Amino acid sequence: MDLAKAPLARRMRPQSLDEFVGQEHLVGKGRVLRRAIEADQIGSMIFYGPPGTGKTALAEIIARMSKAAFLQLNAVTAGISDLRKVFQQAEERLKTKGQRTIVFIDEIHRFSRVQQDALLPAIENGIIVLIGATTENPFFQITPPLISRSRLFRFEPLSDAQVETIVRRALADKEKGLGKVSIVLDSDALAHLVKSADGDARAALNGLELAATSAMPDSDGVYHVTLEMVAEAMQCRVLLYDKDSDQHYDTISAFIKSLRGSDPDAAVYWLARMLHAGEDPRFIARRMIIQAAEDVGLADPMALVLAVAAAQAVELVGLPEARIPMAEAAIYIACAPKSNSAYLAIGEAMKAVEETRISGVPLHLRDASYRGAKKLGHGTGYKYPHDYPGHYVAQQYLPAEIQSACYYNPSNEGRERQLRARLETLRANRPNSSKRP
Numbered sequence: 001m002d003l004a005k006a007p008l009a010r011r012m013r014p015q016s017l018d019e020f021v022g023q024e025h026l027v028g029k030g031r032v033l034r035r036a037i038e039a040d041q042i043g044s045m046i047f048y049g050p051p052g053t054g055k056t057a058l059a060e061i062i063a064r065m066s067k068a069a070f071l072q073l074n075a076v077t078a079g080i081s082d083l084r085k086v087f088q089q090a091e092e093r094l095k096t097k098g099q100r101t102i103v104f105i106d107e108i109h110r111f112s113r114v115q116q117d118a119l120l121p122a123i124e125n126g127i128i129v130l131i132g133a134t135t136e137n138p139f140f141q142i143t144p145p146l147i148s149r150s151r152l153f154r155f156e157p158l159s160d161a162q163v164e165t166i167v168r169r170a171l172a173d174k175e176k177g178l179g180k181v182s183i184v185l186d187s188d189a190l191a192h193l194v195k196s197a198d199g200d201a202r203a204a205l206n207g208l209e210l211a212a213t214s215a216m217p218d219s220d221g222v223y224h225v226t227l228e229m230v231a232e233a234m235q236c237r238v239l240l241y242d243k244d245s246d247q248h249y250d251t252i253s254a255f256i257k258s259l260r261g262s263d264p265d266a267a268v269y270w271l272a273r274m275l276h277a278g279e280d281p282r283f284i285a286r287r288m289i290i291q292a293a294e295d296v297g298l299a300d301p302m303a304l305v306l307a308v309a310a311a312q313a314v315e316l317v318g319l320p321e322a323r324i325p326m327a328e329a330a331i332y333i334a335c336a337p338k339s340n341s342a343y344l345a346i347g348e349a350m351k352a353v354e355e356t357r358i359s360g361v362p363l364h365l366r367d368a369s370y371r372g373a374k375k376l377g378h379g380t381g382y383k384y385p386h387d388y389p390g391h392y393v394a395q396q397y398l399p400a401e402i403q404s405a406c407y408y409n410p411s412n413e414g415r416e417r418q419l420r421a422r423l424e425t426l427r428a429n430r431p432n433s434s435k436r437p
Contacts, residue, residue, distance in 0.1 A: 009205040011176040012169065013057045020061060021166055021201070022054055022158045033153060040066050044123050044130040046108065046147070048138050049155025052200030055133040059104045068100035068129065069093055075110035080118055087122045094127060101128050108132035109141035116143045123149050137249075157199025164194050166201045167208055182222045183212055189230040196234040207234045248279070252287060255330075259288070260295045264334035271330050275323055285311035285326065292333050299339035299414035306332050337414030345408040352407070358399040365397065394429040 014020045017027055017034060027034045036042045042062065047055040063070035071086055090101035105111070122128045123146075130150060138147055158166075170177040171185060185193075189211070197204035208225075210233040215223040251274055258266035274284055288307040296303035310329035314322045368379030383393045396403055406427075410420035 008209040044150040046132040052202035053155040109134040109136040189227040267334040297342040299337040339411040
């Protein structure tokens with residue numbers, strides 16, 4: 001490749017571990033992976049994490065430092081026949097020269113299950129050492145047998161300081177970067193570039209190159225890159241979000257935990273992030289219904305009402321307007337007092353159904369509306385609550401085997417505090433009340 005014509009991000013890839021920026025938890029001084037690379041003793045591994053965090057760059061550094069042969073494939077274009085050729089060459093190289101072969105497969109999550117399985121014998125027999133790179137969570141996209149034969153290394157998004165270091169290095173580098181010409185990058189433009197990159201060095205360098213290309217030299221031959229130029233260059237950056245990837249699960253998890261944690265600002269942010277990325281609003285609405293029932297519950301029953309109303313608004317109104325009632329529901333759920341008593345109650349009741357064998361529905365509770373039911377004793381002894389003061393009368397409603405069970409334990413939060421006081425009075429009058437909590 002003619003690097004002079006390559007994009008800036010490609011030209012600025014680090015050539016050694018000392019030039020590598022970020023991922024100190026993996027390749028910092030004394031770390032296991034760094035020691036293995038320096039000793040040329042790496043095993044099969046999978047790099048996973050967001051784009052622009054150094055996965056391919058580190059693989060290329062390994063290629064330079066290792067005595068092993070290095071072959072690179074892209075999962076988008078490589079097929080089974082390509083793999084077989086690689087295995088054959090690697091096996092011949094190992095037999096004749098005693099040289100190992102490292103095979104780097106970019107976007108390995110694009111391989112089908114069959115293609116991934118085809119790698120197993122060559123890895124198992126030591127014919128190749130695999131380095132796979134993926135932006136996807138390998139536990140979702142990579143087969144368990146392949147994962148079990150590889151070490152997983154998670155790459156984290158770069159910090160703003162690390163992205164800034166890479167940008168400044170590109171501006172100063174006269175051989176590979178933009179240092180051959182005089183470029184002045186305004187401080188606010190640099191700050192916006194770094195922030196917009198969101199931990200992605202490739203995005204930052206691409207934005208810098210585009211902004212610098214659009215700048216015109218002044219009378220002294222200086223190219224002045226302003227905030228407006230950087231903003232225009234970075235405006236097309238999209239959020240990393242794939243509805244079939246771990247970003248989908250991570251983001252909805254953050255949304256749910258923000259609702260549960262009573263943080264309306266975070267809840268609205270994650271809601272906006274999902275909507276901006278194209279998430280199905282019906283999915284989000286369903287999750288809010290669940291959270292309103294599970295985490296707010298009877299501490300504020302209106303939360304469930306608003307969540308259901310938001311779901312209906314999605315169907316009746318659609319986006320973009322439906323984002324408003326969705327935000328209203330999210331804010332309400334987040335701000336509402338919290339109680340998971342209903343969630344716990346149904347869980348305990350389901351457990352009782354599964355574990356406790358009962359003789360049947362008590363006779364006085366059985367249906368007595370059909371002919372012959374009374375002859376069987378159905379309904380005999382049942383007390384109609386509305387015939388008694390306060391529209392309540394103590395009687396047994398649970399099967400005899402679990403008549404002392406107590407599944408619902410209201411909290412002291414919100415409206416449930418009133419329910420708790422009433423329920424304590426009612427339970428005190430029930431049969432076997434002394435056995436109930």
